[in-house]
Amino acid sequence: GAVVSQHPSWVICKSGTSVKIECRSLDFQATTMFWYRQFPKQSLMLMATSNEGSKATYEQGVEKDKFLINHASLTLSTLTVTSAHPEDSSFYICSGQEGYTQYFGPGTRLTVL
Amino acid sequence: QQQVKQSPQSLIVQKGGISIINCAYENTAFDYFPWYQQFPGKGPALLIAIRPDVSEKKEGRFTISFNKSAKQFSLHIMDSQPGDSATYFCAASYNNNDMRFGAGTRLTVKP
Numbered sequence: 307g308a309v310v311s312q313h314p315s316w317v318i319c320k321s322g323t324s325v326k327i328e329c330r331s332l333d334f335q336a337t338t339m340f341w342y343r344q345f346p347k348q349s350l351m352l353m354a355t356s357n358e359g360s361k362a363t364y365e366q367g368v369e370k371d372k373f374l375i376n377h378a379s380l381t382l383s384t385l386t387v388t389s390a391h392p393e394d395s396s397f398y399i400c401s402g403q404e405g406y407t408q409y410f411g412p413g414t415r416l417t418v419l
Numbered sequence: 420q421q422q423v424k425q426s427p428q429s430l431i432v433q434k435g436g437i438s439i440i441n442c443a444y445e446n447t448a449f450d451y452f453p454w455y456q457q458f459p460g461k462g463p464a465l466l467i468a469i470r471p472d473v474s475e476k477k478e479g480r481f482t483i484s485f486n487k488s489a490k491q492f493s494l495h496i497m498d499s500q501p502g503d504s505a506t507y508f509c510a511a512s513y514n515n516n517d518m519r520f521g522a523g524t525r526l527t528v529k530p
Contacts, residue, residue, distance in 0.1 A: 307465060338515075340518075347523075347525075348522075349520045349523050350520050397460075399462050399463070401462075405515075406451040406470075406512070406515060407468065408465075409465065410455070410463045412462045413462045
């Protein structure tokens with residue numbers, strides 16, 4: 307199957323700082339990439355959909371100025387959590403779409419102190 | 420609005436038994452139904468998927484049964500093994516967009 311990588315796999319930062327998470331499709335071109343957030347023992351919550359070369363579409367309730375998404379190429383999307391606060395601590399997962407299927411990255415654990 | 424309802428929330432099965440997880444959907448426009456397996460601290464991995472034009476798909480020990488009229492689909496894991504212990508998510512999408520996930524089922528296979 308197609309492979310998606312994420313970097314970093316975990317990050318700890320101080321409150322008020324910004325954190326960038328990279329998502330790469332390694333062996334396919336992902337016109338569309340998705341960003342999810344997952345709390346412990348819960349399902350995946352879609353945050354936004356990004357299409358290469360255009361602005362991301364955010365789900366209702368997700369602050370687009372706080373969660374900046376850039377999809378600069380067919381293999382790279384980035385999520386920047388700006389002015390992070392402890393409530394932003396979570397597991398962030400990206401996916402790239404090939405055909406009907408979404409292939410997920412391994413996730414990034416963000417802890418904001 | 421929860422578009423995909425998944426049950427049970429948790430499941431305990433003895434080694435060698437059959438694990439069955441069920442999902443029901445509301446939107447008849449859904450045309451793709453995947454199942455994902457997720458281990459703690461990892462991203463979900465595609466397990467098996469089905470389109471609504473078939474009623475069953477089997478890959479190894481994993482089988483999806485699909486009932487279009489009832490708007491239900493299920494995952495059967497035959498000969499369940501301790502290594503199958505994970506959280507399983509069903510999902511549904513339409514027109515290559517908007518994949519909606521079930522709440523997840525935590526499966527424990529006891530040795």
